[in-house]
Amino acid sequence: MLFPEIETPALLIEQQVLLHNIEMMQRLADRHGVTLRPHIKTHKSIQIARMQLTPGACGIAVAKLSEAETMVRGGIHNIQIANQVVGASRVKRLLDLARLAQVSCSVDSPENVRELSEAFSTHGRTLSVLVEVDTGLHRCGLSDPEEIGKLCRLIDQCDGLQLAGIMTHAGHAYRASSAEEVAQIGRQEGEAMVNLAESLRREGFHVEQVSVGSTPTALHAAAVFGVTELRVGNYVFNDMIQVSLGVAAEDQCALSVLATVTSLPTNDRVVLDAGSKSLTTELGAHGNQRLTGFGKIIGTSARITRLSEEHGIIEGLDTRLRLGDRVRIIPNHACATVNLYDYAYIVDGESVRQQVPIDARGCVT
């Protein structure tokens, strides 16, 4: 039996694959002379963040203040909140955080700039901000260069704020229909940001950081001369979404969910003890529902065709599974899956090496 000492469903991280993924992304960043800033929303683990910092990452990125607060408690002190911090209570938490660590955040509106300026200048502190640019995802960020220029001017005029640079996330690469399209989006991401930084510098703004990144576009955006920072998250584990995009191979996926066969009600139906509460119901990212099953069972071509909360159902099976057998499932979306678990097991083949807490699990505020 696979990992008899572990109760299922459980989160496994294959140590060698994890180390390899960390090393390869660091090498990519080093090769292009850009700093690597891993986004920890993927693993939410202090220990894994340290494993990324040791070979050379300059700091981390987070999506949420509570993730940042957790990482600061874990001794990590260079944090980019790659998101907007809006509203009095959050701004107060950001101020508290800035007393303990070097933090920056993204901005994309004059209202938010004024709110941050008032809070930080009142307390005699300076916050570094990056203007978020929309390079095609159409989520947050500005795309009109004139509006971006105006926001930079406002930041320069505001006490308590310092313009650190510009940032973007080309998440629309997840909607691409081919590897060529992913590459094209990556090049565009880098080039649009470098061109914008140059024109802002011509207007007299000090744009030090040109921060880009997503796992699919990393290879292409980091290669654009003038990009200074690569901000990537999913690469640390990879998942079936990356496999479906041609960005990673199955054997580069470090994360899996260990599940047990708990019912075999008919000849052609196998039921696992991992359902939507263990695997999520995700079939893709950013609107691209390209996956047809709820995770890939390692070593078979069987698909999990249906999920209920606590059950995963495999139909039309090409393998013989018996009651009590265990399978490893590569999740469709690693980042969302990790957030369902209190801890993960780092494994090396069939040996358990260590149990690691998912420290920032559930940190969504």
Ligand SMILES: Cc1ncc(COP(=O)(O)O)c(C=O)c1O
């Ligand atoms: C702002 C921002 N930066 C970077 C990333 C990292 O992207 P990926 O997980 O594709 O590497 C994300 C992912 O959601 C993000 O939202």
